[in-house]
Structure formats: structure tokens, C-alpha cells
Amino acid sequence: MSVLLHLFISLLMFPNIAFCSNFTDIFEPKWAPDHIVSQGNHIVLTLDPQSGCGFASKKNYLFGKTSAQIKLVEGDSAGTVTAFYMSSDGANHDELDFEFLGNSSGEPYLVQTNIYINGTGDREQRHSLWFDPSKDFHTYSFFWNRRTIMFLVDDIPIRVFKNKERNGIPYPKSRAMGIHGSLWNADDWATQGGRIKTNWSHAPFLAAFQSFEVDACELSPDIDDASEKCGKQRQFWWDKPEMNKLDRMKKRAFKSVQAKYLLYDYCKDTSRFTEIPKECQYEY
Numbered sequence: 249m250s251v252l253l254h255l256f257i258s259l260l261m262f263p264n265i266a267f268c269s270n271f272t273d274i275f276e277p278k279w280a281p282d283h284i285v286s287q288g289n290h291i292v293l294t295l296d297p298q299s300g301c302g303f304a305s306k307k308n309y310l311f312g313k314t315s316a317q318i319k320l321v322e323g324d325s326a327g328t329v330t331a332f333y334m335s336s337d338g339a340n341h342d343e344l345d346f347e348f349l350g351n352s353s354g355e356p357y358l359v360q361t362n363i364y365i366n367g368t369g370d371r372e373q374r375h376s377l378w379f380d381p382s383k384d385f386h387t388y389s390f391f392w393n394r395r396t397i398m399f400l401v402d403d404i405p406i407r408v409f410k411n412k413e414r415n416g417i418p419y420p421k422s423r424a425m426g427i428h429g430s431l432w433n434a435d436d437w438a439t440q441g442g443r444i445k446t447n448w449s450h451a452p453f454l455a456a457f458q459s460f461e462v463d464a465c466e467l468s469p470d471i472d473d474a475s476e477k478c479g480k481q482r483q484f485w486w487d488k489p490e491m492n493k494l495d496r497m498k499k500r501a502f503k504s505v506q507a508k509y510l511l512y513d514y515c516k517d518t519s520r521f522t523e524i525p526k527e528c529q530y531e532y
């Protein structure tokens with residue numbers, strides 16, 4: 249009886265939350281399926297002179313937390329980009345990106361993050377990391393609710409974007425996004441501004457993803473009022489007020505990452521923007 253009641257309450261509280269134990273339950277290849285090898289919850293993406301490859305979730309999600317453990321291309325990864333990102337469909341799309349920019353052997357990777365809202369991006373930040381991301385798996389996550397977006401590395405926030413719609417700044421909160429991963433050649437821009445090209449004699453390049461966690465509100469594409477279903481009521485853990493801000497330890501870690509590892513911030517790029525984007529005046 250109490251077990252059933254508990255189950256019933258769980259179903260009421262957590263409709264459509266997907267936990268992934270098997271890659272093929274949630275994801276499917278998007279391009280070059282022959283370059284993707286999956287086994288259970290572990291997949292390897294290959295880039296060679298013929299092609300890169302990519303996968304995507306079959307469903308879209310509005311709010312929640314999505315994570316993957318990723319181990320990036322080892323050795324000479326110059327010219328390659330491994331991406332883990334969330335994106336909605338269509339022209340005026342929303343998107344949250346982790347892009348890992350490869351480098352020559354021994355030189356550090358950069359992590360570029362970006363946020364597209366209603367089709368417009370141009371919100372890049374670049375961080376170096378406090379570890380070599382090609383040696384071991386590390387966890388990269390998106391946390392997203394109607395008030396806050398966080399990009400996390402091993403659960404440490406490296407970027408926070410707050411909802412400032414009240415100040416006329418757009419915020420992505422109405423379009424459900426799919427979860428994507430890919431590996432491709434971007435040697436026209438990725439490494440040292442495009443000066444270092446992919447050395448194809450080191451191909452194939454391999455990046456591995458595993459332990460996907462999707463704790464998010466799943467939406468079918470045919471539902472119009474997405475926000476009605478995914479968080480009107482305070483039904484999800486990510487809608488709890490305390491989720492909108494960093495606790496003291498997380499805040500300290502975030503400040504320390506900003507001080508030590510943030511190498512590029514669009515908000516500081518006066519050569520690029522004659523007028524610094526509005527959201528940049530707010531301190532997170």
C-alpha cells in the first residue's frame with residue numbers, strides 16, 4: 249500500500265523525467281551513424297578525413313538538468329571540436345553550447361560556451377580547465393529553469409546566466425531543446441584562431457561520452473504551451489527557489505573559476521561590440 253502510494257506520488261510529482269541507462273533509449277545518430285559506436289550508456293565518436301559525426305536526443309526538454317561524462321580527443325587534437333549542446337528546432341532557436349576546442353599535443357584545450365536566444369548567439373565565453381580533459385572522463389552539465397541557466401564542469405558552475413527579462417533582456421524559456429553531441433573538423437577557426445590545422449596523419453580522432461543523465465521535463469513536439477506543462481506549478485526540484493542562486497561554496501568556486509580560468513568574455517570585447525550587450529551590466 250505505502251509502496252503503491254509512494255509510486256503514485258512519484259508519478260504525480262515527476263512526469264516525463266528521463267533517466268538514461270542506455271544510449272539508444274534516448275538518443276539516435278544524427279549524421280554519419282557509421283562513425284558512432286555505442287555500447288549501453290557509452291559511445292565513441294570518430295572524426296576522420298571522410299567525416300565527423302553527431303547524435304541527438306529523440307525528445308526535447310524544457311528545464312531540468314542534463315549531463316554527460318566526456319573524454320576528449322587525446323594527443324594532437326588541433327582543429328577538432330567536440331560539442332555537447334542543447335538546441336531547439338527552427339530559425340528563432342534557443343541553444344546552450346559546450347564546445348571543446350582541440351589543440352596541438354601538450355597544449356591546453358579551451359571550452360567555449362555560448363547561449364543563443366531566439367536565433368541570436370554572439371555570447372561566447374572561453375575557459376581553460378583545471379585538468380586535462382583528454383585524460384579522464386569529466387562531467388559537463390546544463391542546469392536550466394525559468395530563472396537561471398548554469399553551465400557546470402564536475403558540478404562547479406563556470407557560467408551563470410540569469411533571467412533579466414524585466415530589464416528587457418531576452419531569456420530562453422518557451423522552446424524545448426534537444427540534447428546533442430558531435431565531433432567535427434573546425435580547423436578554419438578552432439585552434440589558435442585557425443592557424444593550426446588538423447593533422448590528418450593523426451586520424452582517426454576519437455571522443456567518448458558516457459553516463460548520460462537527463463533529469464528534465466520531456467515534451468512532445470506537438471504541445472503548444474510548453475511552459476504550461478513544464479513548470480507552471482512548482483512541481484519540479486529545479487523550480488525550487490533555492491535552485492536559482494548559488495550556495496556559498498558554489499559561489500566561491502564560481503568566482504575562483506572566473507578569476508583563474510576565464511580567458512575570453514564577449515562582455516569585455518569592445519573591439520567586437522560598439523555597444524556592450526545589455527545583459528553584461530549585471531554581475532553574477
Ligand SMILES: *[C@@H]1O[C@H](CO)[C@@H](O)[C@H](O)[C@H]1NC(C)=O
Binds near residue numbers: 270271272287288289
Ligand atoms: C539498449 O537498448 C537496445 C535497444 O533497445 C538493446 O538492443 C540493447 O541490448 C540495450 N543495451 C543494454 C546494455 O541494455
Ligand SMILES: *[C@@H]1O[C@H](CO)[C@@H](O)[C@H](O)[C@H]1NC(C)=O
Binds near residue numbers: 366367418
Ligand atoms: C524573436 O525574433 C523575431 C525575429 O527573428 C522577432 O520577430 C520576435 O519578436 C522575437 N521574439 C522575442 C520574444 O524576442
Ligand SMILES: *[C@@H]1O[C@H](CO)[C@@H](O)[C@H](O)[C@H]1NC(C)=O
Binds near residue numbers: 349351352356358
Ligand atoms: C592552444 O594552445 C595555445 C598555446 O598554449 C593557446 O594559446 C591556445 O589558447 C590553446 N587553445 C586553443 C583552442 O587554441
Ligand SMILES: *[C@@H]1O[C@H](CO)[C@@H](O)[C@H](O)[C@H]1NC(C)=O
Binds near residue numbers: 447448449450
Ligand atoms: C603531422 O603529423 C606527422 C606525423 O606525426 C608529422 O610528421 C608532420 O610533421 C605533421 N604535420 C604538421 C603540419 O605538423
